[in-house]
Amino acid sequence: MSVYEKLQALNIQLPAVAAPAAAYVMHAQMGNAVFISGHIAKKDGQVWVGQLGKNLETAQGKEAARLVAIDMLATLQDACGGDLSRVKRIVKLTSLVNSTPDFIEHHLVTNGASELIAEVFGECGKHARAAFGVAQIPLGACVEIEMIAELHA
Numbered sequence: 171m172s173v174y175e176k177l178q179a180l181n182i183q184l185p186a187v188a189a190p191a192a193a194y195v196m197h198a199q200m201g202n203a204v205f206i207s208g209h210i211a212k213k214d215g216q217v218w219v220g221q222l223g224k225n226l227e228t229a230q231g232k233e234a235a236r237l238v239a240i241d242m243l244a245t246l247q248d249a250c251g252g253d254l255s256r257v258k259r260i261v262k263l264t265s266l267v268n269s270t271p272d273f274i275e276h277h278l279v280t281n282g283a284s285e286l287i288a289e290v291f292g293e294c295g296k297h298a299r300a301a302f303g304v305a306q307i308p309l310g311a312c313v314e315i316e317m318i319a320e321l322h323a
Contacts, residue, residue: 173254176290177243184244191308197249202258204249204319208266209241210311219310222303223273226312231267231275234313235282242283242317243290250321259294260287261318268312269303276301283315 177184188209190196198205211218211234218234220226226234243254250256265280267273280301288295307314 206317208316211313220312223270231279232282239283260297265301
C-alpha cells in the first residue's frame with residue numbers, strides 16, 4: 171500500500187502547511203536530509219494549550235502528538251515537492267512535552283507521533299527518537315515535535 175493509500179485508510183487528510191510563527195522556515199534540506207521545524211500541537215485549528223501532569227493526561231498528550239505528526243507530514247510533503255513517495259526513511263523525531271517536574275510519561279506521549287509515522291511509512295517509518303519534559307513550550311502548547319527525514323536521491 172502506498173503512503174497515500176495508508177493515509178486514506180486512516181481517514182487522514184493532510185492540512186495546509188503552517189506558516190512559521192517566528193524567524194525560521196518550516197523545512198530545510200541538506201543533501202538528501204530534510205529537517206522539519208518544530209510543530210506545536212493544535213486542536214480544532216487552535217494551539218492545544220496545557221501541561222502534562224497538571225491539566226492534561228498522558229492519553230491527551232498522545233493524541234496531541236499524533237495531531238502534530240499529521241501537521242509534520244503536510245510539511246514533509248511540501249519539502250518533497252508534493253510527493254511523500256520521495257521519502258526514503260524517517261530518521262529521527264525530537265519531542266518536547268510541556269510537563270510538570272513529576273510527570274514521567276514523555277515517551278508515552280511521543281508514541282502518538284511515532285506510532286502514526288510507523289503506520290504510514292511502514293518499516294522506513296521506524297526512527298530514532300528523543301523525548302524531553304520541558305517547563306514551557308511557545309504559546310503554551312502541550313507538545314512540540316521536530317523531524318529529520320531522508321529522501322531518495
